[in-house]
Amino acid sequence: MFKLFRFASPYRWMIAAVVLLMFLQTIGQLYLPTFMADIVNVGILQGDSGYIWRIGGIMLLIAAGGMLCNVYAGYLSAKIATGFGKITRGKVFTHVERFSLQEFDKIGTASLITRTTNDITQVQQVFFMMMRMFLSAPLMIVGGIVMAVSKDAKLSLVLVGVIPILVGVIVLIAAKGIPLFRVMQGKLDRLNLVLRENLIGIRVVRAFNRTDHERERFGSANEDLTVTAIKVTRIMSIMFPIMLFLLNITIVAIMWFGSIRIDSGSMQVGDLIAFTQYAGQILFSLTMVSMMFMMVPRASASSVRINEVLGTMPVIIDSTSDHKEVTDKGSVHFKNVTFSYPGAEQPAIRNITFSANSGEVTAIIGGTGSGKSTLVNLLLRFYDTDSGSILVDGTEVSKMSQESLRAKIGYVPQKASLFTGTVADNIRFGKESASQEEVEQAAKVAQAEEFITGMKEGYEAVISQGGTNLSGGQKQRLSIARALVRRPQIYVFDDSFSALDFKTDAKLRAALLVETADAAMLIVAQRVSTIMQADRIIVLDNGEIAGIGSHRELMQSSTVYREIVLSQLSEEESA
Structure with a gap:
């Protein structure tokens, strides 16, 4: 004492x-x-x-x-x-x-x-x-x-x-x-x-x-x-x-x-x-x-x-070694990454290797427990890998400060988390110095402008604890706006469109393609329609990569992907 x-x-x-x-x-x-x-x-x-x-x-x-x-x-x-x-x-x-x-x-x-x-x-x-x-x-x-x-x-x-x-x-x-x-x-x-x-x-x-x-x-x-x-x-x-x-x-x-x-x-x-x-x-x-x-x-x-x-000292600490960043801006590279959660008998992911480059949309899909969110947690360095390496802009994340790493990433979590305060405060959580114009532009791209302006106090409307006075889709759109206002080099959407209707989903994806044209975008999704147009789709199965390619390529080469697609879409819709 x-x-x-x-x-x-x-x-x-x-x-x-x-x-x-x-x-x-x-x-x-x-x-x-x-x-x-x-x-x-x-x-x-x-x-x-x-x-x-x-x-x-x-x-x-x-x-x-x-x-x-x-x-x-x-x-x-x-x-x-x-x-x-x-x-x-x-x-x-x-x-x-x-x-x-x-x-x-x-x-x-x-x-x-x-x-x-x-x-x-x-x-x-x-x-x-x-x-x-x-x-x-x-x-x-x-x-x-x-x-x-x-x-x-x-x-x-x-x-x-x-x-x-x-x-x-x-x-x-x-x-x-x-x-x-x-x-x-x-x-x-x-x-x-x-x-x-x-x-x-x-x-x-x-x-x-x-x-x-x-x-x-x-x-x-x-x-x-x-x-x-x-x-x-x-x-x-x-x-x-x-x-x-x-x-x-x-x-x-x-x-x-x-x-x-x-x-x-x-x-x-x-x-x-x-x-x-x-x-x-x-x-x-x-x-x-x-x-x-x-x-x-x-x-x-x-x-x-x-x-x-x-x-209790955190197992993840910032490296004290100096590093020089290369000009490969907005790139993510996973190289033979294996990771197990503490106390787990089997690795959550094994030997994962793929790249996500700026100006491209990289999607990750797979069944429940296949390791999709684990990849996001490792990229954001919420956990450290057991083996292999993850590079952002050509530098291993373990050699970057956590602050500088996360400053490059606009993250939208699987479960939308909002804080007590106004709508504008929650969007500015992504960038404290954001102007009102930046806040409104982010909300517009996230398809949140309509319901925000429909609220009595607009952007100054108060969000209750946990966002309980908003619907699931509204909370997700505010979370997306929070990431967009940051204007990062890398966007990570962890199953962030699941609560949106198909019309809003389509409009949002179209707007995102324009807004994030110069950035790398990683989308973790359960819904096939969300990622069909991605430049690269990574299929996970039991923690391992079961296929990488475009939608058309995977429909021909990956049994796992074809089963996922046909479970959601008809033959005509999946073509």
Whole structure:
């Protein structure tokens, strides 16, 4: 956990101020019982009212000063802890942004959300408490013991017997609680996963009348988390009653033995009152430490999970070697590429070799699971190849920075992903500096202009989360416009026309041929009519190339391609 506290370094001067304020407040508190003893022993027993007023006034000033120190230290501590949480969340988010898809698959999206929100909040809360108690509680305990011993060394033996018991209870309960807190955070991940899947897939859940099933899934995950939470809370809740019991027993013992010493003339009444107050301060500080220990195990488990994210290095990193790009602009070359997903028994693709050149349309078609989208993921370097090489503009993608590689590509994913904001904002996601004219031109080519202008606020119309206020075809066209406004050297359409009707599909393809005439275009498609006019069609079957050529050539040479075509078109349409 302390490893994370390095993110609080911008607040080191404020932390020093908190330490100083808590030190002053604690020192003042330690002197108050001594002043009280003086009032009783001198002022009351000797009837010196002036002394009582004078010492009482000093006590009021110390108490007021301690209050101001405590309030301001609380304000600074809250500011520091909040800032620490902000910085830590930013560090985690920035680090996760560098992850390849392999790291996302390993940790899981739901777990990453929990770690960035709940886990950091747990550590932030403990950090706040530690700043308030890290100095004051130990100082109060040590200072209280010293001051108590100065009042009566023999009576201090009561504290010597109690304090080790208290410390033992704290350590034992913390040792039992930490493993359970780790388990609980894992179960919270599971609950978030079920909830996220249910909310995202609510339409499917309702369409198939699976609400009862989802309710059972959530109930099971919720019950699992609750049982663990109750178990750990029971363990931790034992601490406070034990502390109170020992505190009361200690006060009774002090009063009992103290009265004996007063009776024998070995101790004054004021000193017993002061000793009792010191004992209370010591035991109260230990109680506060125990309360902090109730939070530390969960924060400790959370910090391990946060450090796990920060310690996970992406398997895909930018090359540090310099490279010179050639004049082969807008070209893609796959050379004997083989790739397996982590944990898979068989490669997703094997020995893939083909080229896609500028000014040409290269289509990729094949059955489900044949490896079409895998090729796109490798081209964009979401994963690295197991063997072989991929060249863009004559340079291996592994020797290019990920930013420069993706700047060359306009990508339209298989599932259209839109973001909360306006229509124009979503199109400009492809090019932040795009002018309004560029945005409108991209929408026009993508056949989105008609439905955009039909919206009440046009390009300033608000897109809801995930684009739920748009149809599937509208979302796809906005995704295409987002890629077009980028004006890249390479366009990649990963089954991006599936939600379009045939008329819109035909108009869009005709417009794209003009707009992307100087660029290389890769189209992954299920629909044969979309790619029949492509300059080159690559047919995939079980991760291997089953044919490369034009539509006419493949109809003659590739059985796999001919089966796909005839399953969708008649003999006359396919000719």
